[in-house]
Amino acid sequence: MSDIQAVIGGNVRRIRRMRALSLDQLSALSGVSKGMLSQIENGDSSPTVSTLWKIANGLEVSFSSLIGERDSEVSIVRGDTVDPVTEDEELYRVFSYFPYDDSRKFEIYRMELLPGCRHVSERHHGGVEEYLYAAEGSLSVAVGGRVIHLNQGDAVRFRAMESHTYENHSAEKAVCHLLIYYP
Structure with missing residues (x-):
């Protein structure tokens, strides 16, 4: 599993749970299958940009909230x-x-x-x-x-x-x- 897969999986799981949604409910909201959502959350799948947008739209969050790590007061990007x-x-x-x-x-x-x-x-x-x-x-x-x-x-x-x-x-x-x- 790549670092980005782990970050994406953790973010999808964290946001889904904060919204008190089941995988079935997120699947219905996003149009992404329950199986694919489970694979993404477990870091077993590298989702496409389109799939991530579907999930972001279903959760009504930004795209980067799925792929970004939590930041601090100063962020330097190399x-x-x-x-x-x-x-x-x-x-x-x-x-x-x-x-x-x-x-x-x-x-x-x-x-x-x-x-x-x-x-x-x-x-x-x-x-x-x-x-x-x-x-x-x-x-x-x-x-x-x-x-x-x-x-x-x-x-x-x-x-x-x-x-x-x-x-x-x-x-x-x-x-x-x-x-x-x-x-």
Whole structure:
């Protein structure tokens, strides 16, 4: 079991128990099978980004509350120590730099989309907004029937109440910084 699997499993179990939910109830809320939830909680499965979003939406918590460790007053993040959560045959990688905290109402990620990556992100609950900055390369974001093309240095903000898609059509890796705000 990797460290990230243990963190995810412990967080899912802790939040589920705080909400007094059974695995069956969380399965009904999230659309993730009871068996998969059990495997995740036990650290026996490495869930995809989409599966984690389904669980987060079912629990009505932030994505990073599932993948982040509890923090202290000062948090220093060393990029080479952050394990990514991957999906789409590892063409999509997301690194949690600053997990959600109730007092701040946001979380910050680094996203990497390798050439040919097309990642569909689940909708978020409760009027959540995404702020995306293209740090390297170029990508497109499809949201609300609109496709927005971003080049290095461009940024976009949108409400993430419906599924949205990130795509890298270029031959170079696209790197983005993502802030998710929970009003």
